[in-house]
Amino acid sequence: MKILLCNPPARGPGCVISPALDIANLAGITKEQGHVPVIEDLFVRFKADVRSNRLFLDQIERHTKRAYGYIKGERPFLALDHYAEKIASMIRHDDFDLAGFTINSLQQFPYTKLLSALCISKKVKERAGAKVFLFGSFPQNYSKLMIESFDIIDYVLVQDDGLSFRDMLKKERHEKHEKTFCYREGNRTISPEGFNLGSLDDIPTPFFDKDVLKHYRHFGDVVLPYEVSRGCVNRCFFCYAPLKGMGVRHKSLDKAISDIKSMHNEYGISKFHFMDSEINFDKDYILSFCRRLIETGIKFKWTALAVSKNLSKEDIQTLRKAGCVQLRWGIESGSRKILATMDKNINIDESKNILKICSECGIKNHLSFIVGLPGETEKDMTDTMNFIKENKEYIDSANVCPYNVLNHITPLFFSDIDAYKKSLVSEDSMSRVSKARRLEDFMNEQGIFSLDIVDVVNDN
Known part of the structure; x- marks a missing residue:
């Protein structure tokens, strides 16, 4: 076929x-x-x-x-x-x-x-x-x-x-x-009952078409995507992960290292962005993975999503030595109240310390924020702005998303397309968009802008 x-x-x-x-x-x-x-x-x-x-x-x-x-x-x-x-x-x-x-x-x-x-x-x-x-x-x-x-x-x-x-x-x-x-x-729709998940090691090494990669080279060196794990341990209510109902699964270290070396040999590419929900859910795994990357002797450069907790300076130095040039943190808010509301399970003070250590170790920090969450007040917005201002020397780039205005599909999309579209342009939605623009303008005033992953990896 x-x-x-x-x-x-x-x-x-x-x-x-x-x-x-x-x-x-x-x-x-x-x-x-x-x-x-x-x-x-x-x-x-x-x-x-x-x-x-x-x-x-x-x-x-x-x-x-x-x-x-x-x-x-x-x-x-x-x-x-x-x-x-x-x-x-x-x-x-x-x-x-x-x-x-x-x-x-x-x-x-x-x-x-x-x-x-x-x-x-x-x-x-x-x-x-x-x-x-x-x-x-x-x-x-x-x-x-x-x-x-x-x-x-x-x-x-x-x-x-x-x-x-x-x-x-x-x-x-x-x-x-x-x-x-x-x-x-x-006339029937057949769909699975429950989840039937196989081993991630059963997925062959990703195959990329070299003619397609040529188109990406117009924008700089190609940065290949990869993942060492799937799933998420967090239950953030604004995310799809809890709805998918999956825990975290990892590829074996042998499989992950073999795939990355194979892609490097086949395509001549040593730059990657890891698409895991958070690269450091299992700290022992990611540190072992980094040590194995170092042992290859290949000078990789990579970026990944991470959760700002349970990382020491020694851990971060190991990530940097393995080629990490950027970590993308879902900080979401500078308000302790809002973080508790979304069940984010991170500590603001610990996050500040990790951002500082990463910056000192030569790893760039990209932060994501969400505004317009239920119960958010002007004080919460001020707390977020203060967090950004106090830590701007450690923030290299950032982006802002209005809550529930990412144009995500919901069941309403299938049952009533008119009502779905109206929900995207409702007064509440427009208020969230306005808040997002306000926070984005504030970040720009602090010298913080949004950058594509590819730009970050190619600039290091």
Whole structure:
């Protein structure tokens, strides 16, 4: 079988200039299973075509209900159809058996990327007759909602490892398979019950298309994505992780080091960004991993998300020696009250100390903040500003997100698209956006700006 694996055009939070790891993982499995992967990264190809990319996504964002109806075949939308056709025509082949689309950007699940993927898949299906499947990291119950809402979708991969994909391929080959993915059977929707997670060591080394990597080189040295773990121990109420219901799983150290060395040898790349929810959930693991990286003798550079707790100066020095050039901290707020409300499980004073040590050790600090959380007062905003001002010499970059205004998909998206869009532009939502801009302006006044991961790794 020939299998298309596509990263559709997207913009907004989570859209870093780096290849999609979930595509690379599935490409590795496709090759392992004896099939042919065709990787198309329309995100990076259309990033260069600023006008077409902007106009295509503008149609989706400004006329979401029309786009929704167009995808479902309920109404025409000539402008969107024009740009969808233009984008789909860039795909190198049209004789696919299966066409898969990632619908995530890092940890984000925005409606714009889902609709972008569905617009392109509509054209691919018209031209090639391929069956369409979606994949990414999202709550399991959403897979059934997607299948039932859009006839164009044939399969949704539910688990975020190789089990679901392998079972889908078995079904296509008419072999016995487990129900680890979502699909239609007559008038019924078949979806998994519970979680059936395999070992992360069963995922082959990520496979990247070298022609696709050439497009990323227009933006500097390529920074490859990788992960040594999946899952999260925290229960932050604003995050998808608790809904996914998974604990933390790690790859074996031998597997992780083998993958990284293989990618370095195959692509000549030594720069990585780790996509784990937090790299230091298991401190013993990450320190052992760093020591193994050092033993390779290869001068790696990497960045990762981390939680600001339980890290000594010696620990941080080990991370730096292993090539860490930036850590991205979800500080979220400078208010102790708000941190307790969101069940963040970090201590402000400990966070300050860790930021200081990282800066002294040569690791750049990127901080993420969320504003507009329930119960947030002007004093809480002031506490956050004071935290930033007091620690600005240790903060190299930062970003601000308004709570609940990340355009994340919710069940309302599938049941009432009008109500969903109104929720994004409600008075409360606009107030949160205003707060975010205010905090962003304050950070800029302190000399703190947002930087892409790729820029940080390439500048070190």
